[in-house]
Amino acid sequence: MARLAALHGVTVLDLGQIYNGPYATFLMAMAGARVIKVESLLGETLRGRGQFNTGTYAFAMLNQQKESITLNLKTEKGITLFKQLVKQADVVLENFGPDTMESLGLDSETLLEINPRLIYAAGSGYGRSGEQRDYLAMDITVQAMAGVMSTTGIEDMAPLKAGPAISDFFGGIHLYGAVVTALLQRDKTGEGIVLDVAMQDSVLPTLASVIGAYYFHDMEVPPRTGNKHSGLALAPYNVYPSLDGYVSIICIRNSHWRALVSAIGRPELVDEKKYETIPQRAELMDEVDEIVSSWTSTRSKAEGLKVLQECGVPSAMVRDVGEVLADSHLHDRGMLRDVKHPLLGDVTLPSSPINIAFGDTGEPDMEPDLGASNEAVYGELLGLGADELQALKAERII
Numbered sequence: 001m002a003r004l005a006a007l008h009g010v011t012v013l014d015l016g017q018i019y020n021g022p023y024a025t026f027l028m029a030m031a032g033a034r035v036i037k038v039e040s041l042l043g044e045t046l047r048g049r050g051q052f053n054t055g056t057y058a059f060a061m062l063n064q065q066k067e068s069i070t071l072n073l074k075t076e077k078g079i080t081l082f083k084q085l086v087k088q089a090d091v092v093l094e095n096f097g098p099d100t101m102e103s104l105g106l107d108s109e110t111l112l113e114i115n116p117r118l119i120y121a122a123g124s125g126y127g128r129s130g131e132q133r134d135y136l137a138m139d140i141t142v143q144a145m146a147g148v149m150s151t152t153g154i155e156d157m158a159p160l161k162a163g164p165a166i167s168d169f170f171g172g173i174h175l176y177g178a179v180v181t182a183l184l185q186r187d188k189t190g191e192g193i194v195l196d197v198a199m200q201d202s203v204l205p206t207l208a209s210v211i212g213a214y215y216f217h218d219m220e221v222p223p224r225t226g227n228k229h230s231g232l233a234l235a236p237y238n239v240y241p242s243l244d245g246y247v248s249i250i251c252i253r254n255s256h257w258r259a260l261v262s263a264i265g266r267p268e269l270v271d272e273k274k275y276e277t278i279p280q281r282a283e284l285m286d287e288v289d290e291i292v293s294s295w296t297s298t299r300s301k302a303e304g305l306k307v308l309q310e311c312g313v314p315s316a317m318v319r320d321v322g323e324v325l326a327d328s329h330l331h332d333r334g335m336l337r338d339v340k341h342p343l344l345g346d347v348t349l350p351s352s353p354i355n356i357a358f359g360d361t362g363e364p365d366m367e368p369d370l371g372a373s374n375e376a377v378y379g380e381l382l383g384l385g386a387d388e389l390q391a392l393k394a395e396r397i398i
Contacts, residue, residue, distance in 0.1 A: 012090065020199065036377055060343075069377045070371035081378075123171055125141065144161075153224045154224055234251065245317065
């Protein structure tokens with residue numbers, strides 16, 4: 001199939017940093033937009049100054065299919081050049097602190113005056129309005145404020161953060177969705193807009209089960225339940241030991257329970273009155289978990305999964321990162337691909353889930369070198385020649 005080109009013709013000036021903004025613009029680039037990553041002369045923080053570090057992989061992953069230009073926004077000439085680029089752009093996206101762009105004279109109002117059709121998209125921890133707008137935010141702080149940490153872990157122990165950077169990436173996904181929605185709206189109105197996407201707002205809906213339990217129990221804050229159902233309303237719903245790891249099992253229907261007891265060789269449990277309904281099984285959660293564990297613990301996680309899936313039981317192996325990266329299913333679908341990276345060596349990089357949904361399994365370009373597209377972008381969009389670019393470089397503007 002041809003490469004996904006839904007956003008072909010859309011030009012994005014990407015001021016994104018770390019994960020949140022760059023993931024949104026990665027999705028745009030993979031959907032066919034021309035994404036121009038605007039970096040300082042030292043490069044975006046995650047780039048790592050060209051040295052291998054723990055952020056090198058993330059930078060490579062999030063900046064595929066993009067172009068890179070350098071621009072010193074702390075100079076008057078740099079600001080002028082950026083404003084000229086804005087005239088040619090459809091989207092400006094940033095996830096700086098709330099007043100950073102204002103301090104540079106590049107606030108949304110100014111940029112929309114330059115280009116009334118511009119989509120100005122801002123990502124932040126808590127939004128650009130309200131009493132928390134100025135709170136410094138990173139993924140872990142948003143998890144804390146949004147209630148995620150209070151629900152994660154085991155009661156009577158300290159709250160835990162989710163392992164992945166869920167706030168950053170959920171925020172990035174919603175930032176992408178807001179931009180695409182705004183582009184569709186602009187087709188109807190002809191007008192640009194300012195978008196204010198908060199990570200906290202994006203994470204909040206994930207608490208649906210916890211909030212449901214809160215209201216169901218007369219607004220009593222539910223305890224942290226570890227790997228059990230957050231409302232303690234389902235059993236089995238847990239992670240169970242195997243000979244070589246763990247298996248995750250959930251039964252949300254009576255048919256799942258019947259399939260499970262058949263799979264584990266205990267069909268007589270179907271006729272046990274005390275296990276007849278979901279609420280009854282939830283009341284006997286520890287007893288149910290012991291029944292399941294006594295079976296899973298006698299075989300490998302792969303053997304257990306095979307039997308459970310063949311019998312129609314929602315289940316999975318608990319896999320580590322190495323196992324996931326080697327997953328032939330993800331490789332066959334095109335979501336993962338093996339590449340040779342100049343700094344990382346042999347690594348596995350993901351595609352965009354949206355591209356896979358469209359059947360686009362083409363290989364994107366790897367992340368650009370710092371300023372690799374200076375000549376192309378400044379030449380094509382602003383008409384600057386080689387001598388002008390050399391002079392700007394000598395002045396440390398680009």
